Amino acid sequence: MFDLEPTDEQKLIRDTVGSFAKERIAPIARDCDESGSIPKDVVDQAWELGLIHSPIPEEQGGYGEERSAVTGAIVAEELGAGDVSIAMHVLAPRLVAYPVLDGGTPEQRKQVLPRFTKEFHAATAAVVEPRFDFDTSRFATTARRANGSYVLDGQKCFVPLAEESDLFLVLAESDDGPAAFLVERGAAGLEVLEREKNMGLKPLATNEIALRGVKVPADARVGGEAGFDVSRMLNLSRIGLCSLAIGMARSAFEFAREYAKERKAFGVPIAQKQAIAFMLADMAIEIDAARLLTWEAAAKLDKGEDATRECFLAKRYCAAQVLKITDNAVQVLGGHGYIRDFPVELWFRNARGFSSFEGMAIV
Amino acid sequence: MKILVPIKRVPDPQTNIAVRPDGTGIVTDNVKFVINPFCEIALEESLRIKEAQGEGEVVLVSIGGKECQEQLRTGLAMGADRAILVVTDGPLDPARAAEVLAKLVAQESPNLVFLGKQAIDDDANQTGQLLAAMLDWPQATFASKVVIGDDKKSVTVTREVDGGLETVAFDLPGIITSDLRLNEPRYASLPGIMKARKKELKEVPLAETGVSAEPKVKQVKIEPPPKRQGGRKVETVQELVNLLHTEAKLI
Numbered sequence: 178m179f180d181l182e183p184t185d186e187q188k189l190i191r192d193t194v195g196s197f198a199k200e201r202i203a204p205i206a207r208d209c210d211e212s213g214s215i216p217k218d219v220v221d222q223a224w225e226l227g228l229i230h231s232p233i234p235e236e237q238g239g240y241g242e243e244r245s246a247v248t249g250a251i252v253a254e255e256l257g258a259g260d261v262s263i264a265m266h267v268l269a270p271r272l273v274a275y276p277v278l279d280g281g282t283p284e285q286r287k288q289v290l291p292r293f294t295k296e297f298h299a300a301t302a303a304v305v306e307p308r309f310d311f312d313t314s315r316f317a318t319t320a321r322r323a324n325g326s327y328v329l330d331g332q333k334c335f336v337p338l339a340e341e342s343d344l345f346l347v348l349a350e351s352d353d354g355p356a357a358f359l360v361e362r363g364a365a366g367l368e369v370l371e372r373e374k375n376m377g378l379k380p381l382a383t384n385e386i387a388l389r390g391v392k393v394p395a396d397a398r399v400g401g402e403a404g405f406d407v408s409r410m411l412n413l414s415r416i417g418l419c420s421l422a423i424g425m426a427r428s429a430f431e432f433a434r435e436y437a438k439e440r441k442a443f444g445v446p447i448a449q450k451q452a453i454a455f456m457l458a459d460m461a462i463e464i465d466a467a468r469l470l471t472w473e474a475a476a477k478l479d480k481g482e483d484a485t486r487e488c489f490l491a492k493r494y495c496a497a498q499v500l501k502i503t504d505n506a507v508q509v510l511g512g513h514g515y516i517r518d519f520p521v522e523l524w525f526r527n528a529r530g531f532s533s534f535e536g537m538a539i540v
Numbered sequence: 541m542k543i544l545v546p547i548k549r550v551p552d553p554q555t556n557i558a559v560r561p562d563g564t565g566i567v568t569d570n571v572k573f574v575i576n577p578f579c580e581i582a583l584e585e586s587l588r589i590k591e592a593q594g595e596g597e598v599v600l601v602s603i604g605g606k607e608c609q610e611q612l613r614t615g616l617a618m619g620a621d622r623a624i625l626v627v628t629d630g631p632l633d634p635a636r637a638a639e640v641l642a643k644l645v646a647q648e649s650p651n652l653v654f655l656g657k658q659a660i661d662d663d664a665n666q667t668g669q670l671l672a673a674m675l676d677w678p679q680a681t682f683a684s685k686v687v688i689g690d691d692k693k694s695v696t697v698t699r700e701v702d703g704g705l706e707t708v709a710f711d712l713p714g715i716i717t718s719d720l721r722l723n724e725p726r727y728a729s730l731p732g733i734m735k736a737r738k739k740e741l742k743e744v745p746l747a748e749t750g751v752s753a754e755p756k757v758k759q760v761k762i763e764p765p766p767k768r769q770g771g772r773k774v775e776t777v778q779e780l781v782n783l784l785h786t787e788a789k790l791i
Binding site for chain 2: 185186189190192193194196197225226227228230231240242243252
C-alpha cells in the first residue's frame with residue numbers, strides 16, 4: 178500500500194500540538210527573541226503534552242507508547258511553525274533519552290530514562306564540532322580506551338541547553354568508529370564554555386563545550402561494547418531538523434500570503450500581481466516538496482531501513498528551501514519585512530542556520 | 541461520581557464560514573470541525589471534578605453522523621473514560637437531542653449531566669434546559685464556577701447572569717451548562733491520544749433510543765447577515781441631527 182495520509186492518531190497529534198504552538202508558542206516568539214530566553218511555564222506546558230516521555234517504557238515511568246519518525250516529523254513541524262528555538266528547547270531532552278531508548282543497555286535505560294518522566298529535565302547532545310572539516314561520519318573528538326575506561330578529548334559547539342543540562346550525549350570517534358557516550362555534568366575535564374552569540378535561534382541557549390581528557394567508565398558508552406547506531410541517530414535528528422524547518426517555512430509562507438492579500442498597491446492587493454503570486458505559489462510548492470522528501474526518509478527509518486541517502490537529500494533540500502522561502506517572505510513584505518515589528522526577519526535569521534545544524538533535535 | 545458530557549461537532553470558530561447559495565446550510569468542504577468550545581469547557585470541568593475526587597467516570601455522548609467519532613476521540617484523548625455516539629443522518633434539533641439524552645440518562649444514571657451552554661453553530665441554548673425539564677432535574681445554566689459538595693451529593697454553581705453573578709445550590713443529580721469563563725480546557729497529550737484509541741466508543745443507532753428524527757423545529761433558510769454599509773461623514777452637528785430625524789428616524 179502506498180499512502181501519505183496520516184493516521185487518525187497522527188492527525189489528532191498534529192491538531193493538538195499545532196494548537197499549542199499557535200496559542201502558546203508563536204505569541205511569545207518575538208519577546209523570546211528579544212530577551213534571549215524562554216519562560217519556564219511554556220517549557221513545562223510543552224512537557225505536559227508528553228513530547229519526551231510518551232515512548233519511555235512504563236517500568237521507567239513513561240507511557241510505553243509507540244514511537245515513529247513520521248509522527249515525530251509531524252510533531253516537529255507543528256512546533257517549528259510556532260518557533261524553532263522554543264521547539265528545540267522543549268525537545269532537547271530527547272537528544273539523550275531517545276538514543277538511550279533506542280540503543281542503550283538495560284542498565285543505561287534504567288539509569289537514564291526515569292529522569293525524563295517527572296517533569297522537564299534538561300539534557301543535551303554534543304554533536305557539531307567547530308572545525309572547517311567537521312564530518313558526521315568521522316568525528317574529530319576522540320574516545321580512547323584506557324584501562325577499562327574511555328578518555329574523551331575534543332571540542333563541540335551548538336550544544337543546546339548545555340548550561341542547564343546534567344547529562345550530555347557526546348559523539349566521538351572510538352577505535353571502532355563513531356560512538357556515543359553519556360557524560361555527567363560534573364565529569365572532570367568537561368567544561369561548558371561561553372554561550373554562543375548566534376545570528377538566529379536567539380532564545381535557545383547554545384554553548385561550546387570542551388572535553389579535556391574526560392574519563393568515563395566503559396559502561397558510559399551507549400549500547401556498551403556492542404556500540405550504538407550513531408548513523409541512525411543522526412538520520413533521526415535530520416528528520417527533526419527538516420521538520421522544524423518546514424514548520425517555520427510554512428509559517429513564513431502563510432504570513433506572507435495573508436499580508437499579500439491585504440496589502441494594496443496600484444489599487445489591488447499585491448497578491449494579484451504576478452511577481453508576488455508566482456513567488457507565493459513557489460513557496461507553497463517547495464514546502465510540500467520538502468515535506469514529502471522528509472516523510473519518505475522518515476517512513477523508511479520507521480521500517481528499520483537505512484535511510485542515510487534520503488535523510489541527506491531531505492536535509493539539503495529543506496535547508497536550502499527554508500532559507501529561500503523565508504527570504505521570499507521578507508521580500509513579499511517589502512520594507513516591512515526588514516523591520517522587527519513583523520516576524521519574517523526573525524524567521525529569515527533562524528533559517529540561515531539549518532545548513533549548519535546537526536544533531537540539535539531528534540524524532 | 542459519574543458525569544455525562546454531551547459534545548457537539550461544530551465548525552472551527554476560527555474558520556471563515558460561507559453560506560451555501562441555496563440557503564440550506566453552510567459550505568462544509570475544507571472546513572475543520574472541532575468540539576463545540578462550550579462543550580469542551582464542560583468536559584474540562586468534568587475531568588477536573590473526577591481528578592479532584594480521585595474516582596468516577598466521565599462519559600461522552602455525541603449525536604450525529606459517524607464523523608462525530610473524531611470529536612469523541614479528541615474528548616477521550618483529553619481524558620474522558622468512554623464515549624457513546626448516537627448515529628443519525630444529520631444533526632437533531634435541541635428538543636430531539638434532549639430526548640435522546642434523557643433516554644441515555646435513564647440507561648447510564650449519571651450523577652451529573654454537564655453540557656455547554658450552547659453550540660456555536662446554531663446558538664440555540666436550549667438542550668440543557670429542555671433536558672432538565674424532561675428529567676425534572678434541577679439545573680444551573682451559564683456556570684462560571686462549580687463546587688461539588690464534600691458529601692458529593694450536592695453542588696454550588698456560580699452563574700453569569702445579566703447584571704452580575706448568581707449563586708445557586710442543589711442536590712444531585714442535576715444539570716449544569718458551562719459558560720465561557722469556567723475554565724481553560726487542556727490540550728490532549730500525546731500519550732492521551734494514543735490511549736484514546738483503546739477506549740470504548742459505542743455506536744447506538746438513533747432508532748434504538750426510540751426517539752424520532754422528525755424535527756420539532758424546521759430550519760427554513762440560512763442566509764449571511766447583510767453586508768454593512770459604509771459610514772458617512774457630516775459637516776455639522778445640525779446636519780447629523782437632521783439626518784437622524786429624517787433618514788434614520790431615530791429622533
